[in-house]
Amino acid sequence: MTILILENSYSDLVKSRIPLGEYLQSKGLKVHYSCPKPERDNIHNIPMSRNSMAPLKLIYGFGRLNQIEKKLSIDTILSFRLIPNVLNYLASFANKKAKRVAVITGLGYAFISSNVKVSTSIQRYLLKWFYRIASRRIQIVAQNPDDLLDLGIVNGKVILGSGVGSDNIKMEQGPPMNSIKLLYVGRLLKSKGIQITIDIFEQLRTINPDASLTIAGIIDEQNPDSINAIELSQLRKKPGVNYIGFVENMSKVYTKCNVLLFPSVYREGIPRVIIEALKHGLTIVTKEMPGCKETIFGNGYLIKENNTISDVVEYLDKLDKTHLLKNKLQSIELFNSTFSSEVIYPQYLEKLK
Numbered sequence: 001m002t003i004l005i006l007e008n009s010y011s012d013l014v015k016s017r018i019p020l021g022e023y024l025q026s027k028g029l030k031v032h033y034s035c036p037k038p039e040r041d042n043i044h045n046i047p048m049s050r051n052s053m054a055p056l057k058l059i060y061g062f063g064r065l066n067q068i069e070k071k072l073s074i075d076t077i078l079s080f081r082l083i084p085n086v087l088n089y090l091a092s093f094a095n096k097k098a099k100r101v102a103v104i105t106g107l108g109y110a111f112i113s114s115n116v117k118v119s120t121s122i123q124r125y126l127l128k129w130f131y132r133i134a135s136r137r138i139q140i141v142a143q144n145p146d147d148l149l150d151l152g153i154v155n156g157k158v159i160l161g162s163g164v165g166s167d168n169i170k171m172e173q174g175p176p177m178n179s180i181k182l183l184y185v186g187r188l189l190k191s192k193g194i195q196i197t198i199d200i201f202e203q204l205r206t207i208n209p210d211a212s213l214t215i216a217g218i219i220d221e222q223n224p225d226s227i228n229a230i231e232l233s234q235l236r237k238k239p240g241v242n243y244i245g246f247v248e249n250m251s252k253v254y255t256k257c258n259v260l261l262f263p264s265v266y267r268e269g270i271p272r273v274i275i276e277a278l279k280h281g282l283t284i285v286t287k288e289m290p291g292c293k294e295t296i297f298g299n300g301y302l303i304k305e306n307n308t309i310s311d312v313v314e315y316l317d318k319l320d321k322t323h324l325l326k327n328k329l330q331s332i333e334l335f336n337s338t339f340s341s342e343v344i345y346p347q348y349l350e351k352l353k
Helices: 010-026 055-072 082-091 118-134 145-151 194-207 229-236 251-255 272-279 309-317 321-339 341-352
Strands: 002-006 030-035 076-080 099-104 139-142 181-185 212-216 241-243 259-262 283-287 300-303
Touching (some): 002 055, 030 055, 076 341, 082 099, 082 118, 181 194, 194 212, 194 259, 229 241, 259 272, 272 283, 272 321, 283 309, 300 309, 321 341
Parallel strands (some): 002 030, 002 076, 181 259, 212 241, 259 283, 283 300
C-alpha cells in the first residue's frame, strides 16, 4: 500500500504527521508527504491556503494533487484539516479507485457557541453541507464524537487525537509539588482563554502569593481576537508572570509546572497541548468543550458553563502535594491508555486498511 499524507502546513506535518507516517512505514506501508512550501526535497509541494476556499487555489491544488497521485501510484490518501480534506474529496472524482480518509482536527471559530455573526452561520452551514456530501464518497474521521454529531455525519469514525509519543517519561522527572505553578500554552487569543487565564491567576495570587503563571505563546497581529502588543507588555510586568514566548520543544517547560490552564472555547479535535500536559503529569483545568472534556477523569477541574472564576480559584487553592500527586498519576495513566501514539497510531492504520 502506498499512502500520501496531506497537511496544510509544513510545521504541522513535521510535528504531527511524519511521526505517524514513520509508524505506518514500520508496518510495511510506503508513505509520501505533501504540504504547501515544504522545506525538505522529499516532501511534495501542493500550494493551498490554510482556510481560504478561493476557487482558483482549490482548482490548482486539485490539479497538483491529482498529478502527484498518478506519478507516485498512490492508492490511499490521508488528509488532515479542512482545505486538504476538500482537495482529497475533489480528487476522488479523478481517481475513483483510491481509498481516501479525511480527518477533522476540530471545527474552529465557526462552531464557537458565542459566535452569532451571520457570516459565521453561513460558514457553519457550508461546513456541514460539505462534510455530509463528502462522507458519501470518502471516510470521515473526527477527533472527538461531538464534531460528528454537530456536523450530522452518521457514518463517520472517531479517533481521539493525532497521537503523541510517550518518550519514556519517568515519574521522578515530574513537575514540582511545593507550590501552584500554572501554565498557559497557545496563541494569545481570547477564544483560547488567555484573558480568563490572567483573571484566574490574578485572583489566585490574592490568596496564594507563591503561585506563578508561565505563558508560552505569541500574539497574532492578524487576528482581532488576539491581545495586542501593549496588553502583552503590561502582562509581562505582572508579579508572578513568566512570559517565554514561542517554544519549539516544550518538554522542559512542562516539567517545571504542575497545572495546565486551558479555558479555551475554540473548537479543536483533542488539543495537543492538553495531551502533552497529560503525558507530563500536569493537573488539567479546562472548559467543558468537545475535545477538552475527554481529557478530565479525576485528574483536574472541568469548568462548566455555570462555574465562575472564583470556583476555579477555590479548586486551585485547595491543591496540595497529595492532590497534585494523585492528579499526576491519573493524568499519566489517561495519556498512556487513551492518547499516546502507541494507542492512536494503530487506529489510523486500521482505518487506512
